[in-house]
Amino acid sequence: MQDNLTACPLDCYDACGIEYDKGRLKGVRSGLTHGFLCQHLNHYSKFSRILSPRYRGESISMDEALFKLKGMLLDTPKKEILHYRSSGNFGLMQEVSDHFFASLGATLTNGSLCDGAGEAGIVKGRGSNKNMPIDEMSKSDVVIVWGRNPHVTSSHLLPIIKNKKLIVIDPIKTTIATQADIFIQIKPHCDSYLAMILTKFSFLNKLFDEEYLNKYASKYKEYYQQLENIDLLSTLDYIGVTLEQIENIYTLIQSKKVAIVTGVGIQKYKDGADTTHSIDALATVLGLFGREGCGVSYLGNSKEAINSPFMTQSRRVSKVNTPFNEFKTVFIQAANPLCQMPDTHRVKSTLSSTQNIIYFGLYENETSDVADLVIPAKNFLEKSDIRTSYSHNNMMMMQKQYESEIGISEYDLVSYLCHAFKIDFKDEAEYIKHFMNFSKINGDTLKVSNREEIPYTNGFDTDDREFNFPEKLEIAKESKDGFYLISCKSPKSLNSQFKREEFVYLHSSHDFLENEQVKLSSKQGSVTLKVKHNDNLRRDSILVYSGTMGVNNLTCSEHSSEGKNAIYQENRVQISKC
Numbered sequence: 224m225q226d227n228l229t230a231c232p233l234d235c236y237d238a239c240g241i242e243y244d245k246g247r248l249k250g251v252r253s254g255l256t257h258g259f260l261c262q263h264l265n266h267y268s269k270f271s272r273i274l275s276p277r278y279r280g281e282s283i284s285m286d287e288a289l290f291k292l293k294g295m296l297l298d299t300p301k302k303e304i305l306h307y308r309s310s311g312n313f314g315l316m317q318e319v320s321d322h323f324f325a326s327l328g329a330t331l332t333n334g335s336l337c338d339g340a341g342e343a344g345i346v347k348g349r350g351s352n353k354n355m356p357i358d359e360m361s362k363s364d365v366v367i368v369w370g371r372n373p374h375v376t377s378s379h380l381l382p383i384i385k386n387k388k389l390i391v392i393d394p395i396k397t398t399i400a401t402q403a404d405i406f407i408q409i410k411p412h413c414d415s416y417l418a419m420i421l422t423k424f425s426f427l428n429k430l431f432d433e434e435y436l437n438k439y440a441s442k443y444k445e446y447y448q449q450l451e452n453i454d455l456l457s458t459l460d461y462i463g464v465t466l467e468q469i470e471n472i473y474t475l476i477q478s479k480k481v482a483i484v485t486g487v488g489i490q491k492y493k494d495g496a497d498t499t500h501s502i503d504a505l506a507t508v509l510g511l512f513g514r515e516g517c518g519v520s521y522l523g524n525s526k527e528a529i530n531s532p533f534m535t536q537s538r539r540v541s542k543v544n545t546p547f548n549e550f551k552t553v554f555i556q557a558a559n560p561l562c563q564m565p566d567t568h569r570v571k572s573t574l575s576s577t578q579n580i581i582y583f584g585l586y587e588n589e590t591s592d593v594a595d596l597v598i599p600a601k602n603f604l605e606k607s608d609i610r611t612s613y614s615h616n617n618m619m620m621m622q623k624q625y626e627s628e629i630g631i632s633e634y635d636l637v638s639y640l641c642h643a644f645k646i647d648f649k650d651e652a653e654y655i656k657h658f659m660n661f662s663k664i665n666g667d668t669l670k671v672s673n674r675e676e677i678p679y680t681n682g683f684d685t686d687d688r689e690f691n692f693p694e695k696l697e698i699a700k701e702s703k704d705g706f707y708l709i710s711c712k713s714p715k716s717l718n719s720q721f722k723r724e725e726f727v728y729l730h731s732s733h734d735f736l737e738n739e740q741v742k743l744s745s746k747q748g749s750v751t752l753k754v755k756h757n758d759n760l761r762r763d764s765i766l767v768y769s770g771t772m773g774v775n776n777l778t779c780s781e782h783s784s785e786g787k788n789a790i791y792q793e794n795r796v797q798i799s800k801c
């Protein structure tokens with residue numbers, strides 16, 4: 224492998240391969256990267272980063288910072304130490320800090336700010352979450368983009384789905400929606416109803432493979448019976464979809480290879496698991512699993528079929544409603560909880576009663592602002608790592624490109640701590656080799672071994688290899704007041720990294736002027752933002768991007784009913800003039 228090759232570290236579906244060329248980053252020509260990167264990596268060196276450690280506002284040396292960190296940990300009872308790590312860098316070696324903190328007897332986190340509700344719904348039906356890899360979509364005829372915004376969050380999907388027939392289902396007329404053969408501008412939070420109606424329509428019109436269903440989903444008749452209780456026309460009217468659109472969908476997909484591409488947008492609700500479960504039920508009835516060019520592509524488990532070499536057993540608290548106040552020392556790595564966790568007011572107040580907040584990251588933000596000890600990390604070009612993706616099966620070496628005086632790598636920081644606390648620890652190369660052992664060479668790419676290229680070819684991963692259909696279906700017509708809050712990803716930022724958004728977007732027909740300051744309020748709290756008009760939105764929805772300062776004042780820290788996930792779009796929002 225050439226020394227100048229590495230991979231993008233960011234929490235992103237694409238996991239691009241990168242060539243480092245005298246200070247410039249270029250997307251590799253081969254494979255899924257197609258020779259281009261997104262704007263975050265094209266401008267990577269322009270974003271100012273934290274250059275030196277500091278303690279309570281004073282700049283200190285790295286040696287002093289490590290010594291302070293050791294002192295804070297020594298002075299804290301083990302059960303009052305919390306390790307809070309998020310996904311600022313997706314390298315597998317980032318988990319090395321879990322090894323230290325778990326071995327020490329500290330508390331780690333579980334639950335998810337991202338895809339957990341959707342995953343729970345998938346596991347309920349299929350028994351596991353094995354993803355249709357995006358390369359498989361080159362064989363599809365029709366792609367249904369259901370709550371994913373590929374021009375922003377997964378642009379390397381675009382060359383693969385170019386020239387395919389497209390159906391887009393999204394409350395916002397996204398760029399991909401403008402290119403679609405059929406676009407359904409669905410009412411937010413209504414996707415499971417649409418999935419049920421589409422499934423009912425398949426049954427009514429005998430558009431299913433009886434032999435396949437008898438073998439792998441034999442309870443389909445019971446499911447159909449339940450769907451019979453759902454009134455087609457009133458439900459369509461409620462969700463903002465016409466019968467003609469449903470018929471057009473079937474005209475387009477009949478006898479075709481169909482891929483459904485979903486994202487996190489559909490599951491940021493209390494019942495988020497029900498949505499992915501209903502979409503999977505539709506995919507099962509249409510016979511999309513285990514067939515070439517067909518399937519459902521969500522966020523797979525990037526660590527599927529890979530064992531961790533690190534100690535990971537520990538007491539855990541939720542990442543969604545973390546009780547920071549129960550801890551004396553909180554070590555925050557690759558995360559900005561003061562912006563990205565739900566219910567910012569709760570996060571702020573519980574964090575304020577801890578004694579030591581340590582922030583270990585690349586950029587200044589709300590969390591580095593309140594930290595007692597700030598330790599800059601090395602960026603991905605300055606350290607060695609290896610990564611996998613949640614949308615394809617490649618494993619990618621992240622080779623160190625140059626030495627730098629700035630920051631410390633996760634490995635070196637943990638090496639110092641393990642040494643100080645006499646915890647077993649191996650050479651960096653040994654850990655990387657451990658991960659490499661879960662790969663195989665396939666042409667010129669390294670792939671994770673033991674993953675099915677076409678998942679569920681021989682049935683599902685449930686006990687009887689059959690799909691479990693949803694039970695107790697109901698259409699809960701909400702009559703909550705206020706706007707639906709859409710809080711999805713911005714092209715300018717990666718959550719709160721890079722260039723951050725500062726507006727609320729809403730339809731111009733409302734009584735608010737462009738650039739006018741408005742107060743948004745929910746039952747959790749409020750935030751004041753400037754208005755930007757966007758007529759690609761429905762009139763009943765407003766959009767505040769992830770990473771906007773104060774957006775999570777509006778959201779609640781309840782868990783989804785299944786999957787222990789944050790539910791960023793559950794609360795309704797009122798708007799008033801300031």
Ligand SMILES: Nc1nc2c(c(=O)[nH]1)N[C@H]1C(S)=C(S)[C@@H](COP(=O)(O)OP(=O)(O)OC[C@H]3O[C@@H](n4cnc5c(=O)[nH]c(N)nc54)[C@H](O)[C@@H]3O)O[C@H]1N2
Pocket residue numbers: 234235236337369370371372373375376377392393394395397409410411412413414485486487488489709710711712713714715716717718719769792
């Ligand atoms: N540029 C950029 N790229 C990113 C990120 C970023 O912050 N910026 N973040 C990364 C991360 S952490 C993740 S998890 C992925 C997520 O990437 P995506 O899965 O694409 O997630 P979102 O952008 O949150 O939402 C996708 C779409 O869902 C739609 N949506 C919202 N609510 C609903 C609904 O009720 N029903 C339907 N059908 N659609 C709905 C939104 O309008 C949006 O178009 O992106 C990654 N890539």
Ligand SMILES: Nc1nc2c(c(=O)[nH]1)N[C@H]1C(S)=C(S)[C@@H](COP(=O)(O)OP(=O)(O)OC[C@H]3O[C@@H](n4cnc5c(=O)[nH]c(N)nc54)[C@H](O)[C@@H]3O)O[C@H]1N2
Pocket residue numbers: 232234309310311312336337338487556557558559560562563564583584585586587588600601602603710711712717718719720768769770774775778791
């Ligand atoms: N309102 C709303 N809130 C959301 C979302 C939403 O769509 N809307 N999305 C949710 C989702 S899907 C996610 S995944 C979460 C993401 O939440 P976070 O993971 O907290 O996201 P970021 O804001 O990207 O913060 C990542 C941090 O990692 C640090 N970092 C980057 N590289 C490295 C490194 O190599 N080493 C170390 N030590 N640090 C590094 C950077 O300094 C940055 O501050 O946010 C969630 N919050």
Ligand code: SF4
Pocket residue numbers: 231232233235236237238239260261262263264377378379
């Ligand atoms: S598209 Fe995603 S993986 Fe590719 S360079 Fe951008 S952030 Fe990195």
Ligand SMILES: [Mo]
Pocket residue numbers: 234336337338
């Ligand atoms: Mo995410």
